[in-house]
Amino acid sequence: MRATGIFRNVRPSGCIARRLAYASALLLAAAALFAAWGCGAAPEGKEQAEELRSSYREIRAGVAELEGFFPEMEDLLGSRRDEELRTAMQALVDSKRASYGVLLRELDGLRRRCSELESAGGRYSAYAGSLRELLELNREEAQELAGALLVVEDLNRQLPLPQASDVPPFTQRIDDHAERIEELRNSILEGEERAEQAWRELG
Amino acid sequence: MATSTGMGRGRSREGAGPPRVGPPVGSSARFRAAPAAIAAVAAIALMALALSGCGGSGKGPARDTVNQALAELERARPLLEDLRELNAKINDLGKRFTSTQDTISEGMSLVDLINGDISELEVVLGTARELFGRVAEMREAGDYREYAELAGQAVEKQAAALQTNRELVRTLAELLSLVEVAESGDQLQYYVDELERLAGELERRNVEAARLAGEADSFYSEKKL
Numbered sequence: 001m002r003a004t005g006i007f008r009n010v011r012p013s014g015c016i017a018r019r020l021a022y023a024s025a026l027l028l029a030a031a032a033l034f035a036a037w038g039c040g041a042a043p044e045g046k047e048q049a050e051e052l053r054s055s056y057r058e059i060r061a062g063v064a065e066l067e068g069f070f071p072e073m074e075d076l077l078g079s080r081r082d083e084e085l086r087t088a089m090q091a092l093v094d095s096k097r098a099s100y101g102v103l104l105r106e107l108d109g110l111r112r113r114c115s116e117l118e119s120a121g122g123r124y125s126a127y128a129g130s131l132r133e134l135l136e137l138n139r140e141e142a143q144e145l146a147g148a149l150l151v152v153e154d155l156n157r158q159l160p161l162p163q164a165s166d167v168p169p170f171t172q173r174i175d176d177h178a179e180r181i182e183e184l185r186n187s188i189l190e191g192e193e194r195a196e197q198a199w200r201e202l203g
Numbered sequence: 204m205a206t207s208t209g210m211g212r213g214r215s216r217e218g219a220g221p222p223r224v225g226p227p228v229g230s231s232a233r234f235r236a237a238p239a240a241i242a243a244v245a246a247i248a249l250m251a252l253a254l255s256g257c258g259g260s261g262k263g264p265a266r267d268t269v270n271q272a273l274a275e276l277e278r279a280r281p282l283l284e285d286l287r288e289l290n291a292k293i294n295d296l297g298k299r300f301t302s303t304q305d306t307i308s309e310g311m312s313l314v315d316l317i318n319g320d321i322s323e324l325e326v327v328l329g330t331a332r333e334l335f336g337r338v339a340e341m342r343e344a345g346d347y348r349e350y351a352e353l354a355g356q357a358v359e360k361q362a363a364a365l366q367t368n369r370e371l372v373r374t375l376a377e378l379l380s381l382v383e384v385a386e387s388g389d390q391l392q393y394y395v396d397e398l399e400r401l402a403g404e405l406e407r408r409n410v411e412a413a414r415l416a417g418e419a420d421s422f423y424s425e426k427k428l
Contacts, residue, residue: 097393101377108376139380147384154390173386 048117049124053199055110056131062103063138066145069096070178073152082160089156093149100146107142111135127202130195134188141184148177265344266428269351272334276358279327286320286368289313293375303382310379317372321365328365332358346426353422357415364408371401 069092076088114135117128155161155170292313300306335358338344338351378394385391 101373104377104380105373143380143384146381150381150385150390153393177384 043123045117045120045122045124045128048113049127049199049202052110052114052117052128052131055106055113056134059103059107059110059135059138062099062106063142063145066096066099066103066142067181069145069149086156086159089152089159093153093156096149097146100142100149103142104139107135107139111139124202127195127198130191130198134191134195137184137188137191141181141188144177144181144184148174148181151177262343262345262347265338265341265347265351268334268338268341269347269354269428272331272338272351272354275327275331275334279324279331282320282324282327286317286324289317289320290368307379307382310375314372314376314379318369321369321372324365325362328358328362332362346422346428350419350422350426350428353415353419357412357419360408360412360415364405364412367401367405367408371398371405374398374401 072092073089076085076092080088111132114128114132118125118132151170151173158166161167293310296310296313297306300309332355335351335355338347339355341348344351374394374397378391378398381391381394
């Protein structure tokens with residue numbers, strides 16, 4: 001008190017008792033202010049959870065980019081022929097395969113970060129857990145998409161197919177992947193709704 | 204699947220019939236990470252030999268900094284040894300477990316361990332490189348300066364080899380992620396070829412790092428540093 005000389009400024013009095021009273025009041029006020037400031041700060045883990053949520057959106061964008069393989073492939077099938085088609089298809093497969101590699105690493109990295117927040121056991125632990133589960137589904141979807149790429153590469157290697165009847169086995173295999181992808185996408189959508197609900201409740 | 208890693212098979216699905224197993228890639232596709240990693244250890248070992256001879260005359264700060272760099276490289280040695288052993292284990296994937304799932308888990312934990320070693324080594328080699336770089340810029344360092352330049356090049360090459368090693372395990376991780384969705388080993392040929400290419404590149408880089416380390420070491424002895 002003496003060091004700051006604060007009380008002399010408030011009330012220049014020599015009365016120690018009164019000074020002590022002021023000091024107590026000031027301390028209480030400071031404590032109240034400090035508590036209010038503390039309430040305004042982000043709860044523990046919120047910032048990390050927000051980062052995870054934002055990274056998850058990027059992952060979804062990456063999966064969507066990979067999904068773009070199907071319409072791009074259809075475009076090529078409709079517009080190119082023979083060697084030109086084969087070259088363009090291989091370029092598409094190579095490009096999507098590279099995207100898959102990047103996506104896989106990002107998925108695994110984010111999954112680790114989610115696990116860390118989940119095991120930290122705070123307010124956002126359950127939310128991190130739900131994101132981690134969603135990432136598992138996204139990983140499966142990415143794997144199925146990459147599986148479809150493998151089939152298309154098989155097909156591409158054999159182009160031009162000698163007979164029209166050679167085509168259905170390939171389309172059937174691609175459809176199998178597409179079907180599984182559809183199932184996974186539905187599960188992801190449901191999971192995302194639940195996760196978003198949980199996020200809103202966390203405020 | 205019958206890849207160089209000797210792992211698993213395509214996933215069997217209802218209605219999809221038995222999984223087709225591609226032709227074995229066999230010995231031509233044997234994974235060559237092990238000799239590559241041995242060369243890496245040799246490279247560092249050569250330079251670490253110089254450590255015992257340190258403490259010669261003059262050029263105090265340069266000599267001290269070179270000693271620090273060599274001490275860092277000494278720290279890298281067990282890590283490189285571990286990395287070599289882990290890389291060699293990639294060859295044995297698929298031999299230990301009969302289940303594809305177990306093999307994938309084993310492979311993924313190997314990938315994690317290798318990545319961990321690489322990360323640690325990157326830090327250690329980065330420090331050594333920085334220290335050599337400092338000496339290479341010292342005007343009064345005399346022969347230490349030239350030695351630091353040579354040693355720095357060797358460390359640089361070793362760091363580049365680590366990058367290749369990292370790329371190699373990334374490819375392995377991608378391959379492992381696809382084992383269950385692949386219908387045959389043939390479908391994963393791209394990854395097998397990539398592993399082959401990267402293992403070859405890793406070996407070349409490690410050999411080059413060893414050669415540069417040897418040159419640095421010879422210079423160190425010739426100049427009686």
